[in-house]
Amino acid sequence: MADASNNDAFVEFERVQKSYDGENLVVKDLNLFMPRGEFLTMLGPSGSGKTTCLMMLAGFETATHGDIRLGGTSINNIPPHKRGIGMVFQNYALFPHMTIAENLAFPLEVRKIGKSDREAKVKRALDMVEMGDFGGRRPSQLSGGQQQRIALARALVFEPELVLMDEPLGALDKQLREKMQFEITHLAHRLGITVVYVTHDQTEALTMSDRVAVFEDGRIQQLAPPDKLYEEPQNSFVAQFIGENNTLEGTVKEISNGVALVQLDGGELIDCKPINVTKPGERTRVSIRPERVEYNKDRLAEGVHTLKAEVLEFIYMGDIFRTRLRVAGNDEFIIKTRNAPDQVRLKPGQQIEIGWLPEDCRALDA
Amino acid sequence: MSDTTQNGPVLAADGTPLKRSLAKALRLQKLRALMLIAPLLLFILVTFILPVGDMLFRSVDNRIVQEVLPKTVDALESWDPDSSELPDEAVFAALAVDMKAAAELKVHTRVAKRLNYENPGMSSVFRKSGRKIGKWDVENDGPYKERLIELDDGWADLELWRTIKTYSGTRTAGYFLNAVDLKLGADGVEVRPETERIYNTMLIRTMRMSLIITFSCIMLGYPVAWLLANLPTRKANLLMILVLLPFWTSLLVRTSSWKILLQQQGVINDVLVWIGLVADDNRLVLINNELGTIIAMTHILLPFMILPMYSVMQTIQPTYLRAAKSLGATNWTAFWRVYFPQSVPGIGAGSILVFILAVGYYITPALVGGTKGTFISNLIAYHISTSGNWGLGAALGSILLAVVLLLYWVYDKIVGIDNVKLG
Numbered sequence: 001m002a003d004a005s006n007n008d009a010f011v012e013f014e015r016v017q018k019s020y021d022g023e024n025l026v027v028k029d030l031n032l033f034m035p036r037g038e039f040l041t042m043l044g045p046s047g048s049g050k051t052t053c054l055m056m057l058a059g060f061e062t063a064t065h066g067d068i069r070l071g072g073t074s075i076n077n078i079p080p081h082k083r084g085i086g087m088v089f090q091n092y093a094l095f096p097h098m099t100i101a102e103n104l105a106f107p108l109e110v111r112k113i114g115k116s117d118r119e120a121k122v123k124r125a126l127d128m129v130e131m132g133d134f135g136g137r138r139p140s141q142l143s144g145g146q147q148q149r150i151a152l153a154r155a156l157v158f159e160p161e162l163v164l165m166d167e168p169l170g171a172l173d174k175q176l177r178e179k180m181q182f183e184i185t186h187l188a189h190r191l192g193i194t195v196v197y198v199t200h201d202q203t204e205a206l207t208m209s210d211r212v213a214v215f216e217d218g219r220i221q222q223l224a225p226p227d228k229l230y231e232e233p234q235n236s237f238v239a240q241f242i243g244e245n246n247t248l249e250g251t252v253k254e255i256s257n258g259v260a261l262v263q264l265d266g267g268e269l270i271d272c273k274p275i276n277v278t279k280p281g282e283r284t285r286v287s288i289r290p291e292r293v294e295y296n297k298d299r300l301a302e303g304v305h306t307l308k309a310e311v312l313e314f315i316y317m318g319d320i321f322r323t324r325l326r327v328a329g330n331d332e333f334i335i336k337t338r339n340a341p342d343q344v345r346l347k348p349g350q351q352i353e354i355g356w357l358p359e360d361c362r363a364l365d366a
Numbered sequence: 367m368s369d370t371t372q373n374g375p376v377l378a379a380d381g382t383p384l385k386r387s388l389a390k391a392l393r394l395q396k397l398r399a400l401m402l403i404a405p406l407l408l409f410i411l412v413t414f415i416l417p418v419g420d421m422l423f424r425s426v427d428n429r430i431v432q433e434v435l436p437k438t439v440d441a442l443e444s445w446d447p448d449s450s451e452l453p454d455e456a457v458f459a460a461l462a463v464d465m466k467a468a469a470e471l472k473v474h475t476r477v478a479k480r481l482n483y484e485n486p487g488m489s490s491v492f493r494k495s496g497r498k499i500g501k502w503d504v505e506n507d508g509p510y511k512e513r514l515i516e517l518d519d520g521w522a523d524l525e526l527w528r529t530i531k532t533y534s535g536t537r538t539a540g541y542f543l544n545a546v547d548l549k550l551g552a553d554g555v556e557v558r559p560e561t562e563r564i565y566n567t568m569l570i571r572t573m574r575m576s577l578i579i580t581f582s583c584i585m586l587g588y589p590v591a592w593l594l595a596n597l598p599t600r601k602a603n604l605l606m607i608l609v610l611l612p613f614w615t616s617l618l619v620r621t622s623s624w625k626i627l628l629q630q631q632g633v634i635n636d637v638l639v640w641i642g643l644v645a646d647d648n649r650l651v652l653i654n655n656e657l658g659t660i661i662a663m664t665h666i667l668l669p670f671m672i673l674p675m676y677s678v679m680q681t682i683q684p685t686y687l688r689a690a691k692s693l694g695a696t697n698w699t700a701f702w703r704v705y706f707p708q709s710v711p712g713i714g715a716g717s718i719l720v721f722i723l724a725v726g727y728y729i730t731p732a733l734v735g736g737t738k739g740t741f742i743s744n745l746i747a748y749h750i751s752t753s754g755n756w757g758l759g760a761a762l763g764s765i766l767l768a769v770v771l772l773l774y775w776v777y778d779k780i781v782g783i784d785n786v787k788l789g
Binding site: 058059060079080081082083084085086087089090091093095096097106107110111154155158164 | 683685686688689690691692693694695696697699700703704707708
């Protein structure tokens, strides 16, 4: 995990475990350190423990073991309403019996902030999400995107330093979701707040975050900035989960000079970058991104190993071409090429040779 | 695809106006829908609307006097009820003719009963005279004034004649006035003597106790409904069975078991005496009074409060409470400001249901209410089945109906009827 020695960590999970039934651990030995002002996304399939972590941070679930600290103080025994953490819920959870302005004034009222101060803050928060004219309406009179903005404004109106978001864009359509992704990120950076964002949508995670924590089986599989996560997955789960990925299985023949020679199960030899293989004879899963595969012989380096491939399907997608190949017995091998003027359009049945740079091909755990 | 640019009505493809062909197309659908609900409509008409209409009609119906004593009523037209003179011979003659005809058909007792409601004692005058007059030869046996008074000196009572005149119309407000402890005297509406006043007290008592029962149901039912809505499914289902259990037991059995529990030699008193909280010679009176009715009816009506509250609470997502807490509200504030307001429609629906059921409840107050804990419905039942004064029973029923509608209207004004939800 990134920097366990960081004393300036704002949010800390230290050896946190969580079990609901006393038999299975939903969260296993979680360690996480977040500096102030970071936008961190917890990404993972459902049941991977990410929402549980968020709920423990918010105070709605108690950690079975371990310590959760906020700004250096342990918050394990502090009830949710005293933590001062803003939260945006999946279904917005706007109070239906209050107007928008009343919804926003609620956190200020319970903090006993005076009326005039309250009104000013509510107005500022509404303006911040460009909903200044909607104060008198009821939540049910707003569209999904508008409700989302209000939920955001409500979580920010009492100026918390930490804001948690639990799949806040899940209910919106694609276009609105993309728009809101940018708005939330911009707002978070402008206000300098620390955000923990939970989602199962990897695009959302990649586009919004400073760092992404990939959850699976109650553990963080990899914690890294988006580009590292995509280009340098540390294990086959992350490689599979983030983005599109081609997998070939084989055995390590030899490792020298930072290049692993892998013999695929069909006998073919390829060059890879060893990530979590250490010695010859180990089984491995080789991962290659579809856009890093090259079939134009002129562009391949001298002497690299190539593989024979048969084109099965060619899909025109506008900006890119997506081609499905049969490679070393794998029928689902995908390559993506940019729709450039000189690009060759492959035809089904065509026999080609494909290759790649050794560093784009990562030999991961089997 | 009809041409909308031309003037005049829009036409369908075959040239008929679009509106007409649309109506034609929908008519079949409407007819089919109507056929589907026709049995229910018919059932409601026969078993609900007609009886209610009949009740409303009976509460003002007074045709009996004119039907049985038509000539007398005509003859009384010229008599001034304020005078201190008895009506003249013509009236008595008309009465004799009417009474003879009535006695032959044996309907003079019915008018006797009717007028007796308004002026107790008139019944015996009519019955006694009816028997004798039946044997008279009404053509020749004059003069009747002396003969009738000789027969029964009740006929010399001015009050009797005033009553006949006052109640000679085919419609009367008499039953309604009676139902609110008033009566129509010679000088207009007047209050009944104190010994005859009963209905106002009963009506107020019924309202007051129904309100107490409704309130007790809210207080007892709210936590149960909350548990039902928030427990894990398995436990909630078990609890739901416990809530519904009373529905599977006969009402009489439940009420009788309250008798066993609450009576002075009953289980509760025995236990209290045994643990020494209550002296043996000073056992609590828990039944045959208002308290008994309130306890038993709260128990019986509790499910009607819990179920609507439960179905509303089920729709309140737990994230609202979490959101409130994350915004800084304590448990109590979160409940009171966020959860409770959203559950009000359920309380409203349950309260209307329980209150309306309670106001008209009959069996339980009759069994455990004694004399102090009975409801207006027990009096209605008495008038319908024992005293035979259907008109008064109908008037009391109508008042009850009106009060319920009025409360419903008030509720609509205060809370709003669209705020009532059953889920």
